[in-house]
Amino acid sequence: MATKYDTNPLDPDFPEKAKAAAAGNVGEIETQFLPYSGGETRRFPESVQTEEQTRQYSPDVSGYSSPYSQPYNGQYVPANYQYGFAQMDQTSSRKVEGVGLPENVLTTLAYLPFSIGLVAGLVELLLVSRGETKVRFHAAQGLAAHLGILLVTTILGLIGNITNFANIGSGIFWIVTTVMLVIFAIKAWKGKPVHIESLDGLTNWLEEKVYIKK
Numbered sequence: 001m002a003t004k005y006d007t008n009p010l011d012p013d014f015p016e017k018a019k020a021a022a023a024g025n026v027g028e029i030e031t032q033f034l035p036y037s038g039g040e041t042r043r044f045p046e047s048v049q050t051e052e053q054t055r056q057y058s059p060d061v062s063g064y065s066s067p068y069s070q071p072y073n074g075q076y077v078p079a080n081y082q083y084g085f086a087q088m089d090q091t092s093s094r095k096v097e098g099v100g101l102p103e104n105v106l107t108t109l110a111y112l113p114f115s116i117g118l119v120a121g122l123v124e125l126l127l128v129s130r131g132e133t134k135v136r137f138h139a140a141q142g143l144a145a146h147l148g149i150l151l152v153t154t155i156l157g158l159i160g161n162i163t164n165f166a167n168i169g170s171g172i173f174w175i176v177t178t179v180m181l182v183i184f185a186i187k188a189w190k191g192k193p194v195h196i197e198s199l200d201g202l203t204n205w206l207e208e209k210v211y212i213k214k
Contacts, residue, residue: 092104092191096128096132096135097129097132098127098128098129099124099127099128103132103134103135104188104189104191106120106124106128106135106138106139107134107135107138107139107188107189108185108188108189109121109124109142110124110138110139110141110142110143110188111138111142111145111181111182111184111185111188111194112181112185113177113178113181113182114178115146117142117143117145117146117181117185118142118143118146118147118150120139120142121138121139121140121142121143121146122143122210124136124139125139125140125143125206125207125210125211126210126211126212127212130211136207137203137207138188138194139207140203140204140206140207140210141194141195141196141199141203142184143206143210144196144199144202144203144206145181145184145196145199147202148199148202149177152173153170153173153174156169156170156173157170
């Protein structure tokens with residue numbers, strides 16, 4: 001009767017047959033060798049590397065690379081005043097033709113408070129040639145800033161006739177704008193970038209329209 005150790009439980013004599021085969025009682029099948037066909041092992045010809053094969057491929061990507069430009073330094077310059085970041089960040093004592101004053105003095109005057117910058121910016125736009133783009137930009141922007149301050153101050157003054165809160169707001173506004181103009185004037189004197197983005201439209205218009213042709 002087959003047991004759980006039998007390999008084939010359907011053949012009860014399988015274990016005995018397996019033992020007999022291991023003892024050599026059953027004819028063993030000898031190992032057979034196939035006859036040698038006589039074919040020779042062929043080697044592929046070795047390839048000889050040439051200079052053209054070993055030359056490193058280096059595609060020309062110059063057409064896809066953008067030209068070098070100065071890193072962005074926080075100064076946005078409108079399209080009408082593309083005179084270069086290097087020029088913007090330099091304090092120049094060069095005298096401006098037609099005015100006779102240094103460039104850094106003219107750029108600073110346009111931001112001085114107490115209506116000084118208002119008059120200076122207007123005079124500079126009238127006298128300075130269009131080739132002096134840096135001076136004209138600061139003159140137009142300083143004039144635009146003073147006109148904006150004057151407009152808001154006038155409105156607050158009219159409202160102040162009705163309520164005292166407007167007078168308080170007008171005083172605070174005057175102090176804040178005066179401090180800002182002083183900061184702008186110092187930065188312009190040092191050649192640092194000064195840009196009032198909210199006044200770009202008025203600045204462009206003033207620079208284009210306010211000029212005396214010579």
